[in-house]
Amino acid sequence: MLPTFRQSGDHALTLYFENKIEPDVNAQVCALCDSLNEKAIRGVTELLPTFNALTVFYDPFVISSKSLEKKLKKRFGNTSNSKKTTKRVYIIPVCYDEEFALDMNNVCAHNSLTCDEVIEIHSSQDYLIYMLGFLPGFAYLGGLDERLHTPRLKSPRTEIPAGSLGIGGNQTGMYPLASPGGWQIIGKTPLRLFDGERENPIFYSAGDYIRFKPITKEEFCLIYEDENASPEVEEVQL
C-alpha cells in the first residue's frame, strides 16, 4: 500500500502508512527510513520515524515539498521488501524489588497474579521499540502481554524517578528522566537511560528490541555506582 503524504508547515513532509500500531507497519516505516539514510535525497535534513509514519524534514532552499514527494514515491517503489534477518536486543537490567516497584500490588491485584508471576511474564519477551518520543530516550514499546495490562493511576504522580519502569494500559516503558506520569511503576533500572555527557546519550533506536532482565537490589547498587554501565546487546536471528 502506498503511503499518504501530508505536509507540516514549510519544511516537513510526513508519509503515513496504515493507521494502526503493528510491527509490520512500523517495519515499513523503518525500512524507508533506513533507505533514506543509506542513500540520501538532497535537501533532506532530518528523519523522524514514528509508529506508522515517517516525517521528512527538508530545506526549502534545496527542494520543494512537491519534488520531494515525487522522489519519495519513486524511492518507495524501489525499496525492496527484504525483511531483516536479525534483530538487535538491548538487555536492560531491572530491579523489581518493592523499594522501586511502587505499584506492583496494583498490577498483581488487577490481574490476579503473584509478584513473581508478573516479573516472570514481564521479563520473558522482547519488546519492539516502535519509536522514541515524549521524553528524550522514551521508548514506545510494543507487545506487552495481555495478562499484565493495567489501567493508569487515577491521579498521576507529580514525579516519577528516572529509570522507573511502568505499565500504562496496554503499554510498558521506562522513564529516562524524572517526569510526572500516571503509569503503574513495577521496577527500576540502574542504567542511566539518558546521559547528556555520554557520547551516545541514548543507547537504542526505533526498530531495536528491549528485554528486561531481573536483578537483585545488590546487583542494582553495583550497576548504579558504575556511571559508564551500559546494556548488553544481543543480535538474534529472526
Next chain:
Amino acid sequence: MSIEVLESGALTTVQDLGREGARLQGFGTNGVMDEASSRLANALVGNSQDMAVLEMTMLGAKLKFTESCYIALCGADMKPKINSDSVKMNKTYRVNNGDILQTGFAVSGLRAYLAVSGGIEGNVFYGSRSTDLKCGIGGFSGRKLISGDILSVGSKKGHIFNPNYAEIPYKEPSQSVTVRAVIGPQYDMFDDKGKNAFWFTPFKTTIQSDRMGIRLVGEEISAENSTDIISDAIVKGSVQVSANLQPIILMADAQTTGGYAKIATVITADLPLLAQLKPDAEVRFRQVTVKEAEREYKKFIRHFNKLSF
C-alpha cells in the same frame, strides 16, 4: 571576555536557532522563540545569524560587562539602560569594562533578545548551544540564568561592520496578530464547523502559555470523533487540538511527538509574532498553500541573510 549576571530576570536562557538532528532520540529543537528578533540582534553586532543570544522573558536581566564589545537588543521593549542612560531597541551600542546593562519589565511584547559581538558561549549539545530546560542540557549548565552566573563570550570576530549605522526602526510587537498557516496532517478529522471556527474566529492567548506551547481559547474546534491519534511528529508551529477542542500552538520546547490531531501548522516566518504575545492577546489564522509557505520561508531567511551594517 565575560558577562556577570547581577540579576537574572524572570526566565533568561542561552538560545540559538535550535537543535537539528536529534529528534530521532527524542530531543526537541529548543532555540529562540522569536527567530526574527534574534537574527536581527545578531546582525546588528556583526555576528553570524546562528550565534547564541540571551532570551529574556517578561522581566529582563541586569548584566555587567568585563571588556568592551558591541551589544544590541531586539524584540520586547524592556526599557533598557546602559549605566543610567536609556538606550534604544534595535540599535548597536558599544559597552566597556564595568558597564552595566539594566532591563526591566516588558512594556511591549514578551521576549527580548540580547546579542553580544562574538556570541554567547555555552554548552554545545548536538551542534546547538540552545538550553533544554527539561533535560538540563545545552546553554549555561542546561538551566536558566541566576544571579552570580558568569557567561563567556566568544572571541570570534564577526564581519566588518559600521556600528554607527547599525539601527533599524523599532516597531512594538503587536498584541493582535494574524498568522499564516497551512492545513495540518489531520485536517480532515475536523468537521466544517470546527474548520470554520479555526480559520474565521479569533482566539485569545492564555496564561498557561510558555516555551513549549501557546495555549489559546476561543470557539470549539469540533471534530467528528475523538482528536486522539496514533502519536506522530510535531514541528515548531504545529497547531494541536486536544480533547477540550481548544488549540495549542507548539513552539520551541515542544516534544518531538504528540498524540493529538493537528489542524494546521503556522509558517516559520510568522512564529516570531506568536513569541511576543502576552496573555489575553488576539490570534487569528489565515490559510496559505504549501507553495506560499515555502516561498515565505525563503523570503524570511533571505531578508536576514542580506542584513549587514
